[in-house]
Amino acid sequence: MxxxxxxxxxxxxxxxxxxxxxxxxxxxxxxxxxxxxxxxxxxxxxxxxxxxxxxxxxxxxxxxxxxxxxxxxxxxxxxxxxxxxxxxxSASYAALAAARARFADGFGVFLPRDAVEGDEHRFALSDAVAGVRVDHRLNLLAVEVDERWVARDDAWALLGRDPFSDGRPAEDELLARIAEELQDLIDVPFAVVAGWKSGHN
Incomplete structure (x- = not known):
């Protein structure tokens, strides 16, 4: 230029x-x-x-x-x-912003949602949420998740695999599974995307 x-x-x-x-x-x-x-x-x-x-x-x-x-x-x-x-x-900014406020960074959401309290692989989603923002260009709510904050055994269990599997599941597969879990909790267009949450060792 x-x-x-x-x-x-x-x-x-x-x-x-x-x-x-x-x-x-x-x-x-x-x-x-x-x-x-x-x-x-x-x-x-x-x-x-x-x-x-x-x-x-x-x-x-x-x-x-x-x-x-x-x-x-x-x-x-x-x-x-x-x-x-x-x-x-498809959704107004006001509707997206209201949904963001209701979701409140996933506080009170435990995954998998069908797990009973006390399940050793049940985890608090808010621990892994790096932020939630309105994406003006895609007209959706972007839930930013840092998959490093989901323990390896919890991640495998959420995917229906052996919790003691080696390594970690692919990030895109885990984020897609988390999105499935949130389908009836967020009433506007949304996507679960990779985020970065500080403080992880």
Whole structure:
């Protein structure tokens, strides 16, 4: 990216952020996510989303449903080529944030959920949850789990294997199994993803 273009984008950012705030206020109940795509040719953008390739510098607001935006939102976006209103999200940001609060980092959730209290391989999910965040781009709740905090024998038992198996199960297999356990506890789109929790030896 040229220096003039970099300076132009930096100068433009405060106004784009202000426009996003106005759009959010105008579409409070339909807002699902928002952000600024900021990429240069050949760059892959984002750590857990589809890549944005090409020369992109766009502020966007994502709305639930396919209906048109409100007149207020349309007026805010009008006249700005670098501001977009997108449609088709399945869950509003408010719904995702409320689900995050209810889930409360998995406190009170013990896995496997069908295990009785006292089962030696029953473990507290909150011990392994590194965080829970709203993913604006994927329109879901991302439950970040650090599988290192799940004891090896508990992990194997959760997968229905011999708890004394050698090594550790594959991370993606364990995260997928934890997601299955949470299906009826989280009532919005969600994914269990790898996270990093400090303090593990």
């Amino acid at each position: 040229s220096r003039p273009e970099a300076r132009r984008r930096l100068a433009r950012l405060p106004e784009m952020e202000a426009l996003l705030a106005e759009l959010h206020a105008a579409e409070l109940h339909r807002t699902a996510g928002w952000g600024i795509d900021h990429a240069v040719p050949g760059q892959w953008w984002g750590r857990d989303t589809e890549a944005i390739q090409g020369d992109s510098f766009v502020a966007w607001l994502w709305l639930t449903g396919d209906g048109p935006p409100s007149a207020g939102a349309e007026a805010v976006a009008a006249g700005h080529d670098d501001v977009e209103i997108r449609f088709g999200a």
